[in-house]
Amino acid sequence: MSAPPVPLHRRAVVALGVGLVGLTAAGCDDADSTGRGGPTQPPADADSALVTRVAGSLLETAATARAIGAAVPALADVGDRLARLHERHARELGDTDDPPQRSVKGGRAVLRRRLGRAEQRLQERLVQAALDAESGALAQLLASMAAAVAQHREQLA
DSSP states (O other), X not given: OOOOOOOOOHHHHHHHHHHHHHXXXXXXXXXXXXXXXXXXXXXXXXXXXXXXXXXXXXXXXXXXXHHHHHHOGGGHHHXXXXXXXXXXXXXXXXXXXXXXXXXOXXXXXXXXXXXXXXXXXXXXXXXXXXXXXXXXXXXXXXXXXXXHHHHHHGGGO
């Protein structure tokens, strides 16, 4: 039996975000790969697939949070707050779709754990996406989204 995962606290996520910004800045270079000089810029659509995947994950998790909040009155407030947060983040990434409709079944404890796992997976995806982003601005945005999720996850603990 493995030990339960160690919760990722807000300070750790913020430190990760600051570290990502530092790494991104350190990786900047004024010379292109041919050595001719000039700034190197990733193509405008280099992060398009990443943004699409992240927005989809945000909307999926929003749907889960909303469904769990609807199924368990004691989790209605936190489910609604999380769903609105994820929907707002998806809009910041340019996704204007509505989250899918979903229904869930289970008791309060089971659904609370399910919501916690969904939020943890989303936070991990956001951190990984921040590391994978070509754009420094996108990396910073994704890291800040991960920090926001970490902060809200504390309400589930």
